[in-house]
Amino acid sequence: xxxxxxxQKEIEDRLAELPGWSxxxxxxxxxxxxxxxxxxxAMVVHIAQVQExxxxxxxxxxxxxxxxxxxxxxxxxxxxxxxxxLARRIEELAPGHGAQ
Numbered sequence: 542x543x544x545x546x547x548x549q550k551e552i553e554d555r556l557a558e559l560p561g562w563s564x565x566x567x568x569x570x571x572x573x574x575x576x577x578x579x580x581x582x583a584m585v586v587h588i589a590q591v592q593e594x595x596x597x598x599x600x601x602x603x604x605x606x607x608x609x610x611x612x613x614x615x616x617x618x619x620x621x622x623x624x625x626x627l628a629r630r631i632e633e634l635a636p637g638h639g640a641q
Contacts, residue, residue: 546619555625562628565611567619569628572609573640581608584638591630597623608640 547555552569556562562571575581585603588610592598602609612628614621 544614544617544621544623546614546617547621552620559625559628559632564620568611568613569620569624570609570611571628571631572607573635575606575608575641576639578605580638580640581606584608584635584640587634587638588631591627591634595623595627595630597627599627 552564556564556569559569559571561573562569564570573581573584575584581603585601585608588599588601588608597614599610599612610631612624613619614623
């Protein structure tokens, strides 16, 4: 079964369950501040592992002590359930890296 874009209402409802996440056009996005560059780099590697596991990839930006990402389903060109699955997984791993 092909992935379907979520409605605006579905996106808003799911974002309400993910504090810090927002919609930016056809994507959902989040930025994290971490205690150090090393912690930020480790978080990027951890996110990459989850992305490989889910076979779903984000656009990641690594700053000195920040990690920013935007997520959408490229093959659909919109936000899908898959994007929120990945966002939830990232939210679960973030505290272990000291992310805020």
